[in-house]
Amino acid sequence: MSTNKMYLFFFVSTMLVVPSKMACWIESGNGKSCQHEGHTLALNEVYENNWGPRCYKCTCRTFGLSCCDTGTVIIREGLPSNCKVIKKGCHEEAVSKTDESKPCDGPVRAVLG
Template sequence: MTSLLLPVFTVLLVVTSSDASCWRQLPKDGVEKCQYKGITIDRGDEYRERTPPDCFRCSCGSDGTLSCCSEGKRIGTPPATCKVVQKGCDQVAVSLTDESKPCSEPVMFVSG
């Protein structure tokens, strides 16, 4: 039983830790549209920013509630033999001595 728990826990940890972080902003009185980082979003619409490293998706609810989630994978502290590079909206761990090779050690992803 114990030998089964470790792989299951590891998979759950990786899946949970690679989820994006999300936040909400309640509607402001008298404001008909949502705003985030200088972007105006009509009620019922969505906006997506795919410019690394600041990738996010926001939607403006019919009641004016702004809901946003970051997108992309973020890496915590990489192993000493690796470094983090940005590839699109994702961070990836590569070999410290050869960036064309992936990190040879386990890497922990954190929420974006």
């Protein structure tokens, strides 16, 4: 299997198992470099957006730019009623509704990007 097909298989597989709030995507390239938000990236060069509100990491490959969201996303389904989700930088945290300085007292599920 060619490298390009392996990358495509990996990213399609990832998108099938990752919740809808998280995503990976591919932007086309020219085989020598990639363009992203006004930046030119050389092959295998990495670009990271760590300041939100959407945080992601991209790598320039021969087929184009491969990007995935980063950070933590709290799964709201099953979140205890005494908890709420707040955003801190690239990450979401489950905290007490009555005191945001305290973590959620109950089962919380999260996905890392």
